[in-house]
Amino acid sequence: MASSKLPWLNPAIAVGGLSPLLLLAMQGAQGQLGANGIEFALNQTGLFALAVLLGSLACTPVRLVTGWTWPARIRRTLGLLAFTYAATHFLTYAVLDQGLDVRAMAEDVFTRPFITVGFTALMLLVPLAVTSTNKWVRKLGFPTWQRLHRLAYVAAVLGVVHFVWRVKQDVTEPVLYGAVLALLLAVRVGEALRKRRALARPA
Amino acid sequence: MRDKLPPEPPGSEVTPEKLYVRRREFIKNAGLFAGTAAVVGGGLYLLGMKRTRPMDGFVPDAGAVAQPVVPAQGLFSTDEPRTPYEDITTYNNFYELGLDKNDPARRAHLLKTRPWTVVIDGEVHKPWTVDVDQLISAFPLEERVYRMRCVEAWSMVIPWLGLPLGKLLDRVQPTSFAKYVAFTTLEDPEQLPGQKSPVLDWPYVEGLRLDEAQHPLTLLATGLYGKQLPAQNGAPLRLVVPWKYGFKGIKSIVRITLTREQPPTTWNITNKREYGFYANVNPAVDHPRWSQASERRIGETSRRPTLPFNGYADAVAGLYSGMDLKRDF
Numbered sequence: 001m002a003s004s005k006l007p008w009l010n011p012a013i014a015v016g017g018l019s020p021l022l023l024l025a026m027q028g029a030q031g032q033l034g035a036n037g038i039e040f041a042l043n044q045t046g047l048f049a050l051a052v053l054l055g056s057l058a059c060t061p062v063r064l065v066t067g068w069t070w071p072a073r074i075r076r077t078l079g080l081l082a083f084t085y086a087a088t089h090f091l092t093y094a095v096l097d098q099g100l101d102v103r104a105m106a107e108d109v110f111t112r113p114f115i116t117v118g119f120t121a122l123m124l125l126v127p128l129a130v131t132s133t134n135k136w137v138r139k140l141g142f143p144t145w146q147r148l149h150r151l152a153y154v155a156a157v158l159g160v161v162h163f164v165w166r167v168k169q170d171v172t173e174p175v176l177y178g179a180v181l182a183l184l185l186a187v188r189v190g191e192a193l194r195k196r197r198a199l200a201r202p203a
Numbered sequence: 204m205r206d207k208l209p210p211e212p213p214g215s216e217v218t219p220e221k222l223y224v225r226r227r228e229f230i231k232n233a234g235l236f237a238g239t240a241a242v243v244g245g246g247l248y249l250l251g252m253k254r255t256r257p258m259d260g261f262v263p264d265a266g267a268v269a270q271p272v273v274p275a276q277g278l279f280s281t282d283e284p285r286t287p288y289e290d291i292t293t294y295n296n297f298y299e300l301g302l303d304k305n306d307p308a309r310r311a312h313l314l315k316t317r318p319w320t321v322v323i324d325g326e327v328h329k330p331w332t333v334d335v336d337q338l339i340s341a342f343p344l345e346e347r348v349y350r351m352r353c354v355e356a357w358s359m360v361i362p363w364l365g366l367p368l369g370k371l372l373d374r375v376q377p378t379s380f381a382k383y384v385a386f387t388t389l390e391d392p393e394q395l396p397g398q399k400s401p402v403l404d405w406p407y408v409e410g411l412r413l414d415e416a417q418h419p420l421t422l423l424a425t426g427l428y429g430k431q432l433p434a435q436n437g438a439p440l441r442l443v444v445p446w447k448y449g450f451k452g453i454k455s456i457v458r459i460t461l462t463r464e465q466p467p468t469t470w471n472i473t474n475k476r477e478y479g480f481y482a483n484v485n486p487a488v489d490h491p492r493w494s495q496a497s498e499r500r501i502g503e504t505s506r507r508p509t510l511p512f513n514g515y516a517d518a519v520a521g522l523y524s525g526m527d528l529k530r531d532f
Contacts, residue, residue, distance in 0.1 A: 008235045015240040048250070112491070113492075
C-alpha cells in the first residue's frame with residue numbers, strides 16, 4: 001500500500017462507481033438503450049443500487065474476517081453511492097416511466113407490494129444518507145448512529161425481495177444477491193455471538 | 204533582451220513542492236486510483252452485462268415472401284405509426300431462445316424453420332399434416348397492421364403477414380364436439396436451448412375458445428413487414444390475437460389440436476393468479492404487480508392509456524357477453 005492514508009481510495013471508488021451511471025446517461029441521451037430504454041435504465045440502476053449496497057454492507061464482515069482496516073474507510077462512500085443509484089432508480093421510475101403521474105404512483109406504492117417494498121427500501125436509505133457526515137455521528141453519539149445505520153440491512157433485504165418480485169419467472173439472479181446478503185448477515189451474527197460470549201466469560 | 208525571455212508559468216502550472224518532492228508516491232497513488240476506479244466501474248458494468256441492450260444496427264436477415272399479399276383495411280389494420288422493424292425483431296419475449304429481450308434475436312440462427320411440419324388434428328373431420336410452405340401457399344396472405352400489447356405494459360404496432368386462422372379451421376372441418384383450439388410450440392432443446400432450463404413447462408402450449416379462434420381478427424402470422432417471419436418472432440408460424448396479451452400469441456407452432464375441454468396454457472400453469480386463460484387486454488384488471496391502465500408504446504417516452512380489448516372492443520366484446528372478466532381474466 002502506498003501510504004497508510006490511502007488518499008486515492010475513496011475518490012477511486014466514487015469515480016469508478018459513478019462511471020456506469022454516466023455511461024447510462026450518455027447512452028440514454030443518444031437513444032442507444034434499445035427498444036425500451038426506460039425499462040433498461042430502470043433495471044440497470046436498480047441492480048447497481050443493490051450491488052453497491054451489498055458492497056457497503058460487506059465492509060465490516062470483510063474487516064472482521066481479514067483484519068484489514070481499509071474496508072472501513074470506503075463504507076461511507078459505498079453507502080452514498082448505493083443511495084445515489086437507488087434515488088436515480090426511483091427518479092427514473094417517477095419521471096421517465098410514470099411521467100410524474102402522482103395518482104398512478106401512489107396507487108403503485110400503496111397497493112402493490114412489489115413497489116411498496118422497493119419504495120420503503122429507498123425511504124430507509126434517506127436518513128442514512130443524511131446522517132452520513134462526521135458531524136451527525138458526533139451529534140447522535142456513535143452507538144445511536146450505529147443502531148440507526150443497521151437499517152441498511154433492512155433496506156438490503158427489502159431490495160432483494162423487490163428484485164425477486166420484479167422477475168417474471170427466473171429468480172436465479174435475485175436469489176444470488178439474497179445469498180450474498182445472507183452470508184454477510186451470518187458473519188455479523190457470528191461476530192455478535194462471539195462478542196457476547198467473550199463478555200459473559202469474565203462475569 | 205528582456206522580451207525574449209520565456210513568460211513565467213502561471214502559478215497553477217507549478218507542481219507544489221510537496222508533490223515535486225514526493226513525485227514517485229504521487230505517480231503510484233495516481234496509478235492505484237485509476238486501477239481501483241477501473242475495477243469498481245468495470246465490476247459494476249459486468250454485473251449489468253446480463254441485460255445487455257440489443258446490438259446496434261442489428262437487422263435480422265429474413266427471407267422474401269414468395270406470393271402476392273392482400274393489404275387489409277378498416278378493422279383489420281390500424282394506420283397508427285408502425286414500430287420499426289429493428290425494435291420488433293430485437294425486443295422479444297421467447298423464453299425458448301433466452302430470458303432477456305435481446306436473447307431471441309441473438310440465438311435466432313439456432314432455430315431451423317425449414318423444413319417444418321404442422322399437424323392439425325383432434326376434433327376435426329379432415330386432420331391435416333402439412334409442410335408449412337404448402338400450408339402457407341394454400342391460402343392468400345393478408346397484411347394486417349395490428350396493435351400488440353404485452354402483459355408487461357409495453358406495446359407495438361406490427362405489420363403482420365398471415366392467414367386468418369378461421370380459414371384454416373374451415374378447411375379441416377371441426378366436429379360438433381370441438382370447443383377449444385390447443386396450440387403447441389416445437390420442443391427441441393438443441394434448437395431452442397432455453398428449453399434446457401426448467402423456467403417454464405416445455406413445450407409452450409396455448410389455447411383459445413373455438414369462437415375466438417374463428418374470429419376474423421385472429422391471424423396465423425407467417426411474416427412481418429412484407430418478409431418472412433424471423434425466428435425470434437416465432438417463425439415459421441405464430442398466433443396473433445390482437446385483443447389479448449402478447450403471451451397468448453404462441454410462437455413456432457408445430458401442432459394445432461381441436462379439443463372438447465379447455466386446454467392447459469403455459470403461463471396459466473406457471474402462475475394462475477397472474478396470467479388467466481383469457482388474457483384479454485383489460486385496463487380495469489391490474490396485474491398483481493403492476494397497473495394495466497396504461498402502457499408504453501415502444502419508441503415513445505410517455506405512457507398512453509390502455510384500451511379495453513386493446514382497442515378491438517367493437518369487434519370482440521360480444522364474444523364475452525355475460526362473462527365476468529374480472530374473474531375470467
